[in-house]
Amino acid sequence: MKVKFKSRRLTAEAYTTGILKKDRVILSQAITLVESKLASDNNLAEEVINNIIPHTGNSLRIGITGVPGVGKSTFIESFGKYLTSKGKKLAVLTIDPSSQRSKGSILGDKTRMEELSNDPNAYVRPSASGTTLGGIHSKTRETILLCEAAGFDVILIETVGVGQSETSVKGLVDFFLLLMLSNAGDELQGIKRGIMEMADAIAINKVDGDNLQKGQLAKRQYQNALHMFPPNPNGWVPKVSTCSAIQNDGVEAIWKMIADFETAMKQNGFFEGNRKQQNLDWMQETIKYHLETDFYNHPEVKKAMEPMKELVINEKSPAITVAKRLLALYHENSNES
Amino acid sequence: MKVKFKSRRLTAEAYTTGILKKDRVILSQAITLVESKLASDNNLAEEVINNIIPHTGNSLRIGITGVPGVGKSTFIESFGKYLTSKGKKLAVLTIDPSSQRSKGSILGDKTRMEELSNDPNAYVRPSASGTTLGGIHSKTRETILLCEAAGFDVILIETVGVGQSETSVKGLVDFFLLLMLSNAGDELQGIKRGIMEMADAIAINKVDGDNLQKGQLAKRQYQNALHMFPPNPNGWVPKVSTCSAIQNDGVEAIWKMIADFETAMKQNGFFEGNRKQQNLDWMQETIKYHLETDFYNHPEVKKAMEPMKELVINEKSPAITVAKRLLALYHENSNES
Missing domain, CATH: 3.40.50.300 (P-loop containing nucleotide triphosphate hydrolases)
Structure with missing residues (x-):
């Protein structure tokens, strides 16, 4: 088992084997990995999840x-x-x-x-x-x-x-x-x-x-x-x-x-049906989350957001017009980002 | 008042004046315009809405x-x-x-x-x-x-x-x-x-x-x-x-x-607060709608969607992995679209 002490992370295989062997310590470490916000941890966590999903x-x-x-x-x-x-x-x-x-x-x-x-x-x-x-x-x-x-x-x-x-x-x-x-x-x-x-x-x-x-x-x-x-x-x-x-x-x-x-x-049949629907919802929520995060974190959009919001809140412009202006800003500048 | 008989549409000014004059016939025509799905109608409708919003x-x-x-x-x-x-x-x-x-x-x-x-x-x-x-x-x-x-x-x-x-x-x-x-x-x-x-x-x-x-x-x-x-x-x-x-x-x-x-x-203060929040929600819903429509209508995404959904529904792959694969397809191909 290859343990990288510096990051205190195991390999995906080590997590997988440990979890399937019902090792509590490794389970806890895997949950910590899943909860991490580091991009490298996210990729490792995804690999572990992919490994264990049949179980x-x-x-x-x-x-x-x-x-x-x-x-x-x-x-x-x-x-x-x-x-x-x-x-x-x-x-x-x-x-x-x-x-x-x-x-x-x-x-x-x-x-x-x-x-x-x-x-x-x-x-x-x-x-x-x-x-x-x-x-x-x-x-x-x-x-x-x-x-x-x-x-x-x-x-x-x-x-x-x-x-x-x-x-x-x-x-x-x-x-x-x-x-x-x-x-x-x-x-x-x-x-x-x-x-x-x-x-x-x-x-x-x-x-x-x-x-x-x-x-x-x-x-x-x-x-x-x-x-x-x-x-x-x-x-x-x-x-x-x-x-x-x-x-x-x-x-x-x-x-x-x-x-x-x-x-x-x-x-x-509702038990299985509900689970299937929850999985699908999860996929769609993930997509929505990424699309919106990309949009709202875009530098041009961020810069324009507050004054645009003011226009909408105070009914100076219809929400649709403002939304379209923000979307245009996003699309014009998204090739460079 | 310039009436284009072919499209049965008025000018934005004619709609605006008519509505502000409380002309029922023009109001009805403007609602029909707003409900239209034609892109040209949408632009005209937006102009009318922008004109009347102070009222x-x-x-x-x-x-x-x-x-x-x-x-x-x-x-x-x-x-x-x-x-x-x-x-x-x-x-x-x-x-x-x-x-x-x-x-x-x-x-x-x-x-x-x-x-x-x-x-x-x-x-x-x-x-x-x-x-x-x-x-x-x-x-x-x-x-x-x-x-x-x-x-x-x-x-x-x-x-x-x-x-x-x-x-x-x-x-x-x-x-x-x-x-x-x-x-x-x-x-x-x-x-x-x-x-x-x-x-x-x-x-x-x-x-x-x-x-x-x-x-x-x-x-x-x-x-x-x-x-x-x-x-x-x-x-x-x-x-x-x-x-x-x-x-x-x-x-x-x-x-x-x-x-x-x-x-x-x-x-x-809740009356005004609620109106402001509704306007903001409307803006955000419009943005979400456009982002998701772009995504789900993208030819590569559309092509991959059904088999990907199957993977998620039947728990062959975690929803997050599939979502990321679809997002990658979308981003790789969005410069060409």
């Missing part, structure tokens, strides 16, 4: 979202421990919008999911939410593939539900679970509009002790609210469950519901 | 959506007659997804809003939902501007709520009204997911006779459902009203609510 796609990908305070870590610990007790191999990817700023979140995530982090059948890894090459979640997509090649059969992707990430997480997963609290509605203050309609299920957490009655009320309220949404094309009616993750209560029922979803979607 | 922006733009059967035409007749009786000048643009196929829809719209069509203070015009230059609704946007320059101070944009058009209509209007029926939920079968969260208000129509009680129940159900959504950043809490358009009942209250919305949004 991917065999997991169930679950998105879990909830605002801070809803008990996500406790839920994932309880849910995760249940899954590993059933013989599942579980990877947890946490997308922390702050992880770009504070390097501390890696330690933070491992601390807040301590039991799971020490479980030999679980793997907890924060995923940077960088908006680098290929759109907002290309790194997370590739990390999912790496984890699948390393033999994980359930992948949880955790987000906080307050930013842009959730709408794109929906495009990464097979099932989208929204965690809520019993004081129905209050925590919505923090949540991004549109998330509710994306949920395949809502789990009301912390339904224990004095909260039992409130939890049942919230369950009915959310059920009524979900009934007001147009039906899913896949025929799935979003479910509402209650649980107390801290007491390991209700977690098994949630897994059963997700397993029912998987069975139903595999029977009606 | 635009002074209307209230209202989107009205509801599935077939909800009573949209009757509602718009009743609501529209109320507005003209209050001295408003009203333009109604109907976006009919079928209008590209059947030329009959123009007559159809005028027949189904007969009273309004004969009202000197109202103007009813079907707007083609073509996906031509500049994205799905650029034609409707320009038509709104033409109507504003012609002195209309309320513009209703009507869509059927079943296709892609609604999410983009939200980007055209100041207020988005969703028409529903008392059998809460049933008509959701036909509606596109995501529309509910876009609504600034829901009006439950046909609440009369035997329907009164059901209407009140539906009102409470929708109010509860809307309460489950995250709040709007503009501070507006979506309202639910009942009405019977055929009996002209409840229509005045709906107008009062919309007027309250306008006042509140103008006070807190």
Whole structure:
């Protein structure tokens, strides 16, 4: 195995072999490689992804979202421990919008999911939410593939539900679970509009002790609210469950519901269809990202952009005229760039 | 006034003068020009839009959506007659997804809003939902501007709520009204997911006779459902009203609510802020549209697209690799095109 110590990078073959041998250390290094912004790393990462792609796609990908305070870590610990007790191999990817700023979140995530982090059948890894090459979640997509090649059969992707990430997480997963609290509605203050309609299920957490009655009320309220949404094309009616993750209560029922979803979607063909569509979307998003990055970073376009925007915002010129002028600038000067 | 009979087109000056003089015939001809797909017409249309833009922006733009059967035409007749009786000048643009196929829809719209069509203070015009230059609704946007320059101070944009058009209509209007029926939920079968969260208000129509009680129940159900959504950043809490358009009942209250919305949004600055953002979005959508059209219509890209898509859909290659290969094909060959 040829290891270049200077860049602390392995060869593509070494990453590939290590991942397929389920070597956690190499898996972690490969994820770091995938998340790197260096052009040389990008090429190496692409080679690794190309190598492992025949070994991917065999997991169930679950998105879990909830605002801070809803008990996500406790839920994932309880849910995760249940899954590993059933013989599942579980990877947890946490997308922390702050992880770009504070390097501390890696330690933070491992601390807040301590039991799971020490479980030999679980793997907890924060995923940077960088908006680098290929759109907002290309790194997370590739990390999912790496984890699948390393033999994980359930992948949880955790987000906080307050930013842009959730709408794109929906495009990464097979099932989208929204965690809520019993004081129905209050925590919505923090949540991004549109998330509710994306949920395949809502789990009301912390339904224990004095909260039992409130939890049942919230369950009915959310059920009524979900009934007001147009039906899913896949025929799935979003479910509402209650649980107390801290007491390991209700977690098994949630897994059963997700397993029912998987069975139903595999029977009606929507599981595979959704995956195919997600792949295609990913390709198109990547193309869009590169075309727009080229355009908006073009020096002539950059120079003209602010005054042009002013014209449009203040309705001095129609948007179409300004767009065409910027496009003309781009095309006139693109042979030289 | 120089009229070219062969192309049945006026000069830009003639269109401009005619529109500003509130000449309905010339307004209609200008809309036809704007909707044309001929490159020469596009340039002429752009000139007209540039001329009239200082006279635009002074209307209230209202989107009205509801599935077939909800009573949209009757509602718009009743609501529209109320507005003209209050001295408003009203333009109604109907976006009919079928209008590209059947030329009959123009007559159809005028027949189904007969009273309004004969009202000197109202103007009813079907707007083609073509996906031509500049994205799905650029034609409707320009038509709104033409109507504003012609002195209309309320513009209703009507869509059927079943296709892609609604999410983009939200980007055209100041207020988005969703028409529903008392059998809460049933008509959701036909509606596109995501529309509910876009609504600034829901009006439950046909609440009369035997329907009164059901209407009140539906009102409470929708109010509860809307309460489950995250709040709007503009501070507006979506309202639910009942009405019977055929009996002209409840229509005045709906107008009062919309007027309250306008006042509140103008006070807190969201009215203007939203318009500015819509203009900017329109510019960016136009740019995106042109960049993607150039790319996807490139002969080399077109030739390679289907086999490349197959690779991605069937997970033979990662989407990013395929996207990059297509982008390389595009860039290698773009100097010659």
